[in-house]
Amino acid sequence: MDIKKLIGETTEYDKKLLLEEKKPKSWCKSVSAFANTFGGAIIFGVSDEGQIVGLEHPEQDAEKISEIIKARLDPIPEFRLRFSETEDGKTLIILEIAKGEETPYYYAGDGVFEAYIRVGNESVKATATEMKRLVLRGKNTSYDSQISSYKVEDFAFSKLKERYKKWTGNSFDDKDLISFGLANEDGYLTNTGALLADESPVFCSRVFCTRWNGLNKSGGTIDALDDAEYTGSVISLIENGEAFIKRNNKVMWRKTSNSREEMPEYVERSYHEALINALAHRDYMINGSEVHIDIYDDRMEIYSPGGMPDGSFIQERDPLTVPSTRRNPVLADVLSRLGYMERKGSGFEKILSGYEFQINYDGSKKPQFRSDRYQFTVIMPDLNYNVPQDVPQDVPQDVPQDDLDAKIIELISQDNKISREKMAEVLNVSTKTIQRHIKAMRNVKYVGSGYSGHWEITE
DSSP states (O other): OOHHHHHTTOOOEEEESSOOSSOTHHHHHHHHHHHHTTOEEEEETBOTTOOBOOOSSHHHHHHHHHHHHHHHEESOOOEEEEEEEOTTSOEEEEEEEOOOSSOOOEEEETTEEEEEEEETTEEEEOOHHHHHHHHHHHTTOOGGGSEEEEEGGGOOOHHHHHHHHHHHSSOOOTTHHHHTTSBOTTSEEEHHHHHHSTTOOOTTOOEEEEEESSSSSOOSSSSEEEEEEEOSOHHHHHHHHHHHHHHTOOEEEEEBSSSEEEEESSOHHHHHHHHHHHHHHSOTTSTTOOEEEEEOSSEEEEEEESOOTTSOOGGGSOGGGOOOOOSSHHHHHHHHHTTSSOTTOOHHHHHHHHHHTSTTOOGGGOOEEEEOSSEEEEEEEOTTTTOOSSOOOOBOSSOOHHHHHHHHHHHHHHOTTOOHHHHHHHHTSOHHHHHHHHHHOTTEEEESSGGGOEEEEOO
16 A cells, blocks of 8 residues: 555655554654644554554544643644555554644643654754744744844935836835835834845844865865855845856857857856845844855855755755745745745746756756755756867857747746846847847737836737
């Protein structure tokens, strides 16, 4: 019998050979963890190796499970018990625990009062920082929406106003600070407001950038070829972080019949998305940790504090199927209003597709994602590492009309505000080529003007 079919759509589950009445913590901590995270199930009557053994007294065990949960969990999470019988007559109990709304859910017993969370396929005791996060979630709020001790009158927002004007064509007024969730009516900044102030007072909101000499952090006599530390508004961190990458992003080129094609080491569209995701979704409650951009001879790594919000490990999942979960919803909303990210959450796809569009890409250069309990890292290979310097010259001048049309439509489908210049950069053709193709495409048109306009695709 397939256990995954047995429990239905639940992706997280634990197995227990039998009900341990005298050691309920062995499975109650999973009840706490599932309720504190994203729900899950415990199957009683299955060994750790997945062998279905069954239970001798399933009805009595079910009553005991219900009693223990009500006695040992505080508050009592929403749960459901059901029986499942195998073809050979063995009976299992499936305990389904729903994602809780009154976090944290504690295990109370054996002289302890502890809350657990899921990390990978384990239930582990929540740290002090994770407990703070659970308390906020139980209040239906988040770190970035909390009111800080900083007053609006003590800070300027020139970077925010400049970006808003550039992107929308409209002016950002002080009253917009309240409507955007950056301040309250009493004149105090939220944590999001503090993060977006020109001189951000949030000490851990920094970006450390290093171009290392070699393949690791001990590359030789000169460990670092370039380094920088940036502070200030999240908008400044985005701009300065990208500027650091650009000055350390060498570009090769090859001739075509009457022009040339550029081949950068790193894809701007991909590292732009990775950096924004790192700043938008990092865990700002982890003090003493910053976003890091580390460039080595063969790769770039962008690290941000905080693992996956659901406790899973990204390297064990298909990144294209991971649903969008925003750790900092207010900050993410502001960044989407400023044109830095999309509300629908397509960051992983943009990072991967940005690479796939490059003429010097192959499967060995695919970006990788890695996470654990405390961190998330995007690894983007150097597309030109170990590439022969004598690049072939017999390259056609242009992409075939139909192929380029399809790629233009794909880019617009992913970002309906994408510029012609950005399309040209992603597709490695000239802006004039993009303009010529779009002009000939009857199913693509630009609605509006300037930064406030957008592309529309008709059938």
